[in-house]
Amino acid sequence: MAIKIRAKNVEVSYGDKKAIKDISLNIKKNTITALIGPSGCGKSTFLRCLNRMNDVIENCSIKGSVLLDEQDIYGPDIDPVELRARVGMVFQKANPFPKSIFDNIAYGPRIHGLASSDNELKDIVHNSLEKAGLIDEVKDRLNDQATGLSGGQQQRICIARAIAVSPEVILMDEPCSALDPIATAKIEELMNEISETYTIIIVTHSMQQAARVSKKTAFFHLGDLIEYNDTDKIFTQPDNEKTQDYITGRFG
Amino acid sequence: MQNIPLSFVFFMLIGVSLFFYFYSKNNILKKAAFVGQRSKALPSHYGQQSFLWAFIPSAIILIFLTIGGPNYIDQLFYNKIQELNPKLNQSFVSLILAKVINVSNGKIATADEKILSLASDYKAALDQLHFYRGLVVILCAALVGMFVSSLQSPRANARENVEKLIINIFFVSAVIAIFTTGAIILSLLFEALRFFSLYNFFNFLFGLHWAPNVAIRSDQVAAAGSFGMIPVLVGTLLISFIAMCVAIPIGLFSAIYLAEFASPRTRDFVKPTLEILAGIPTVVYGYFAALTAAPFFREIGFSLGLDVSSESALAAGAVMGIMIIPFISSLSDDVIRAVPQSLRDGSMGLGATKAETIYNVVLPAAIPGLVGAVLLAVSRAIGETMIVVMAAGLSASLTVNPLDSVTTVTVQIVSLLTGDTEFDDIKTLSAFGLGLALFFFTLLLNIFALSISRRLAERYD
Numbered sequence: 081m082a083i084k085i086r087a088k089n090v091e092v093s094y095g096d097k098k099a100i101k102d103i104s105l106n107i108k109k110n111t112i113t114a115l116i117g118p119s120g121c122g123k124s125t126f127l128r129c130l131n132r133m134n135d136v137i138e139n140c141s142i143k144g145s146v147l148l149d150e151q152d153i154y155g156p157d158i159d160p161v162e163l164r165a166r167v168g169m170v171f172q173k174a175n176p177f178p179k180s181i182f183d184n185i186a187y188g189p190r191i192h193g194l195a196s197s198d199n200e201l202k203d204i205v206h207n208s209l210e211k212a213g214l215i216d217e218v219k220d221r222l223n224d225q226a227t228g229l230s231g232g233q234q235q236r237i238c239i240a241r242a243i244a245v246s247p248e249v250i251l252m253d254e255p256c257s258a259l260d261p262i263a264t265a266k267i268e269e270l271m272n273e274i275s276e277t278y279t280i281i282i283v284t285h286s287m288q289q290a291a292r293v294s295k296k297t298a299f300f301h302l303g304d305l306i307e308y309n310d311t312d313k314i315f316t317q318p319d320n321e322k323t324q325d326y327i328t329g330r331f332g
Numbered sequence: 333m334q335n336i337p338l339s340f341v342f343f344m345l346i347g348v349s350l351f352f353y354f355y356s357k358n359n360i361l362k363k364a365a366f367v368g369q370r371s372k373a374l375p376s377h378y379g380q381q382s383f384l385w386a387f388i389p390s391a392i393i394l395i396f397l398t399i400g401g402p403n404y405i406d407q408l409f410y411n412k413i414q415e416l417n418p419k420l421n422q423s424f425v426s427l428i429l430a431k432v433i434n435v436s437n438g439k440i441a442t443a444d445e446k447i448l449s450l451a452s453d454y455k456a457a458l459d460q461l462h463f464y465r466g467l468v469v470i471l472c473a474a475l476v477g478m479f480v481s482s483l484q485s486p487r488a489n490a491r492e493n494v495e496k497l498i499i500n501i502f503f504v505s506a507v508i509a510i511f512t513t514g515a516i517i518l519s520l521l522f523e524a525l526r527f528f529s530l531y532n533f534f535n536f537l538f539g540l541h542w543a544p545n546v547a548i549r550s551d552q553v554a555a556a557g558s559f560g561m562i563p564v565l566v567g568t569l570l571i572s573f574i575a576m577c578v579a580i581p582i583g584l585f586s587a588i589y590l591a592e593f594a595s596p597r598t599r600d601f602v603k604p605t606l607e608i609l610a611g612i613p614t615v616v617y618g619y620f621a622a623l624t625a626a627p628f629f630r631e632i633g634f635s636l637g638l639d640v641s642s643e644s645a646l647a648a649g650a651v652m653g654i655m656i657i658p659f660i661s662s663l664s665d666d667v668i669r670a671v672p673q674s675l676r677d678g679s680m681g682l683g684a685t686k687a688e689t690i691y692n693v694v695l696p697a698a699i700p701g702l703v704g705a706v707l708l709a710v711s712r713a714i715g716e717t718m719i720v721v722m723a724a725g726l727s728a729s730l731t732v733n734p735l736d737s738v739t740t741v742t743v744q745i746v747s748l749l750t751g752d753t754e755f756d757d758i759k760t761l762s763a764f765g766l767g768l769a770l771f772f773f774t775l776l777l778n779i780f781a782l783s784i785s786r787r788l789a790e791r792y793d
Contacts, residue, residue, distance in 0.1 A: 136680060138596075165683030175674035178697050187692065188682040238678065245682055 084109040084249060084279045085130060090144035092125050092134060099125040100303045102144070107249075107296075112271060112280045114290035114311065117300035118326065123283045126300070127251050130281065131167035132160040148249070165192055168242035172254040174234035176226035176241075181218050184226045184237055185209060188245035204244055212240035213270050232263025239270065243278075250274075252282040256289065268293050287327055291315050299323045335459045336466030338398060344470050345394065349387040352477035356382035356484055364486040371486035373494075378481075381490040384497050386477030390469045397465040405457050406433075409450065416446075520771060523764035530758045531559050536765055538562060542728035542739075544748060544759045559762045561769055563730040567738030568770075571649040571720060572713040574734055578653025579713075580706055583660025590661070591668035592690055603665065610658040618722030621651035626723060633735060641725070641737040648723040649734065652716055656709045663708070667701030668694060700785040707781030711774045717742040741770045 085107040092099045100122035107113050115123040128134045129146060132153060145152045153163050165188070176184050185205040188194075195201035205222070209215040214236050218229070226237050235255055242250055252271075256264040271280055271293050284290050290297050291311060298308040299320075307314060307323045318324045325331050357379035364371045371378065409432060413425050420428075428447070434440045435451035436458070442448060484490065528536070539560015586606065590599055626647035633640030640646070671694050679689040695702070725737030726747060748763035 131681065133677065133681060136677070161683050161685050163683075164681060168683075169677075169681035171674060171677060171681070173674050175672070175678040177675060177678065177693050187679070187684075191682070191684050191688050191692070241678075241682065 082109040083107070084149065085281075086147040086150070087126075087129070088145045088147070090126065090129055090142070090146060092122070092129060092140065092142050094137070095139045098303060100300075103305045105298060105305060105308060107279060107281060109279050110276060111295040112275045112282060112293050113296045113298065114294035115281065115283045115298050115300060116285075116287060116290050116326075117306075118331070119285075120302075121300040122303040123298075123300045124253055127253055127281060127283050130249070130251055131164045131169055133164075133169065135160055165245050166247055167249040167251060168245055168247035169251045170235070170238050170242055170253065170255050172257055174231060174238055174258070176229070176234050176237050178225070178227055180223045181226045181229075181237065182222040185240050185244050188241060192245060194245070208240040208244040211243050211270075211274060212236045213266065213273075214240055230263070232259050232266060235259060235263070235267060236270065239267070243274070247278065249279040249281065252280065254283050254285060257285060264289070287315070299326060301326070335462045337462070341394060341466045341469055344466070345387065345390055345473050348470060348473040348477060349383045349390075352382040352386045352481055353379040355477075356481040359481060360484055360486055360490075363484070367486060369486065372489040373491035377490040377494050378484050380494045381484065381497075382477055382481045384494065385480040386473045388497075388501075389476055390473040393472055394465065394469045397461070397468070401461045401465065402458065405454070405461060408457070409454055413450070517771070520764060520768050523761060524768040526756075527758065527761035527765040530761065531765075535559070536561055536762075537769075540730055542744070544744070544762055557759060557762075559758075559765070561741075561766060563728040564739055564741050564744050564766065565769070565773075566730060566732065567645070567724070567728065568714055568740040568742070570645050570732055570734065570738055571652060571724060571740055572710060574646060574649025575652035575656055575713045575716075576706075576710060578650050579656035579660055579709060582653075583657045583705075583709075584664055584702070586657070586661045587664035587668055588690065588695075590665045592686070592694070603662070606658045606661055609655070610662070612655070614655065614716065614718035615722070617651050617655050618719045621647050621719050621723035625651050629735075638735060640735045643723060643725040643737040644735050645724065645738045646734040648720050651723065652713055652719050655716070655719065656713055659709045659712065660705050663705035664698075664702055667698045667705065670701070671697045700788040703788060704781055704785045707777060707784075711777055711781075714774055714777070715742065715770065717746060721746050741766050745770075 083106045085105075087103055087105045087107075090103045091101055103122075103126055105126075115127060117123050125134070129142060130148075130153075134140045134142060142154065145154060147153070148163070148167065152158070153167075177187060179187070182205055185208050186195075186201055189201060189204050195204055206215065206219075209218060214233065217233060218224075226234065229237065235258075239250075239252075239255070256267055259267070268289065271282070274280070282290075282294065294311045296308070297311040297314045299306045299314065299318075299322075301322055307318060307320045309319070314323060315327055318327065357375045360371050360375050360378040406429065410425060410429050413428050413432075414420065417425070417428075431440070431442070432447055432450045432454050435442050435447055436455040442451075536559050539558065540562050541558045541560045542563045543558045545557055586602075590603055594602060622643075626642055626644060629644055629647050629650075630640045630642055633644075675693050675697060676689055679693045680686075684692065720740045720743050724743055725739050726743065727737065728739045728744070729736060731738060745763045745766050748760060748766075753760045
């Protein structure tokens with residue numbers, strides 16, 4: 081299968097402190113890749129490299145290259161704003177804007193000018209909510225505040241919001257860490273459904289979740305990529321002893 | 333009888349209370365050892381309990397005796413003087429009383445036997461009062477302290493009692509603040525009512541002519557004054573409007589710059605500098621408005637062929653706006669920075685630019701606070717006095733031309749109340765009418781501001 085993202089010798093440091101060291105990783109197109117590892121291992125930092133969200137953080141420097149469809153996203157002719165439209169992101173804490181549900185989903189299409197008419201915008205919002213499996217729950221109250229929804233619904237609003245821009249890649253930074261098991265199950269189901277059309281990279285603390293949803297898993301530890309392989313392989317017979325220890329719960 | 337000075341009584345009171353603090357603290361340990369169990373609260377709680385009980389009631393007695401005592405003695409002597417001279421006019425009785433008081437504390441000398449004897453009586457009465465004040469306060473502290481500390485038992489929880497007492501102290505403080513505000517409003521209201529008994533309320537509220545030039549003495553010739561507040565109010569609103577035109581854009585934009593774009597180093601320099609602006613006394617701004625800004629606007633006006641008054645509303649308003657910038661920028665900066673970073677990340681993560689993020693997400697989320705900041709600034713502009721006294725005009729012309737000279741409510745109040753004035757005169761009393769109008773105007777504005785920011789806060793919560 082085709083390679084969507086090719087990370088080569090990526091190194092990120094905040095000031096003097098190195099967060100990740102020399103990471104090289106190829107992400108397959110239209111699959112779900114999970115990044116696991118103990119807290120502070122650099123998996124979120126790596127994730128944020130893939131759509132240049134680290135640019136926003138002060139005194140953060142990045143070495144190496146990240147190729148999206150064989151094009152370096154840190155190259156001089158790349159606009160991070162356009163990049164983030166291609167590589168969307170869903171955050172750990174559901175962060176719907178203090179606007180109506182409709183305006184939340186329409187936010188991305190509006191700023192990128194994706195809809196030429198009101199009807200087209202409505203279609204985009206409708207389709208995104210449908211893909212996110214939310215449409216039945218919210219179709220009668222699109223003008224209500226998105227912040228009034230439950231935590232799980234809010235997180236799915238955020239996923240729908242990311243889908244509405246029709247990105248190629250969706251990055252998810254522990255999207256279920258604040259949700260109950262039922263809401264988590266819904267989001268995992270949703271990820272499975274949309275993984276045919278989107279390349280998804282998910283950072284998670286739950287190894288069961290990684291095992292359930294992902295095809296490929298990368299294990300990070302102290303800023304190093306320890307092991308990267310098919311999920312089945314990682315969770316049944318890992319090559320590295322540290323991976324073995326981590327997935328069996330001996331540390332982390 | 334010996335005079336005990338106030339400071340001595342006060343320090344004695346603290347000393348006695350402190351004594352009971354340490355006494356109870358130690359005593360409770362002994363009591364606890366005696367019954368063979370730990371006290372329910374910490375020993376210091378029992379100490380605090382005794383301290384508060386010894387201190388607070390005695391302090392209240394001290395305050396009452398210090399304020400009320402001399403008044404009571406004055407009243408006694410007033411009656412005494414009146415009995416001695418039944419035919420005397422009231423104000424002469426007061427005059428004699430003042431003389432007696434002044435002789436008694438040695439400020440003036442007199443040879444009048446009657447006054448001298450009254451003065452020595454007065455001094456004796458005052459000394460007696462001070463002596464008993466000291467005695468009563470110290471005795472009260474000692475007795476209550478002894479009573480409370482002897483009743484303390486290790487089984488009773490002193491902490492609850494202390495906490496209740498302290499909560500009550502907080503409550504009383506809040507009530508005092510409210511009562512003082514109420515008293516201020518009432519004093520304003522009563523004087524204003526006296527004014528409205530002399531001048532029709534509706535003529536005042538809707539009158540288009542303001543000319544408070546009435547004869548102060550009966551032998552003077554002057555027109556009957558006219559007290560329509562509309563021109564004065566329009567002047568206030570005009571100058572406040574100009575001030576807001578200066579302060580809102582500059583303050584808001586600088587807040588956005590500080591909160592969203594400035595590097596930490598720039599911020600560390602710019603924010604304190606802006607806040608220094610807030611610390612400049614308004615009288616200095618007044619100089620600036622009268623001596624620098626007004627001639628400057630005049631020159632520009634002349635070069636454009638416009639006739640600009642040397643006390644133009646524009647100059648006063650512009651300088652007032654500069655004064656208000658730090659209020660708006662500092663408050664807005666705090667409000668904008670309080671918008672959660674996760675909202676900014678969410679917007680950036682969707683490919684929004686920084687500008688789009690600020691305009692579409694950050695500012696809407698900050699709106700309630702921003703509205704509050706602006707309306708606070710408006711209230712301040714309306715109540716501002718010194719700049720307009722120095723830079724705005726005195727004549728009340730009904731105009732909205734910023735190049736003209738206008739007067740404001742605060743300027744009129746100042747000019748009506750300074751200098752030799754009689755307090756039963758319509759001219760003086762009209763100042764209280766204006767004060768009341770100003771008070772209600774800013775009150776309405778504040779209520780409006782609160783309700784708006786509350787409604788917006790609900791929408792964006």
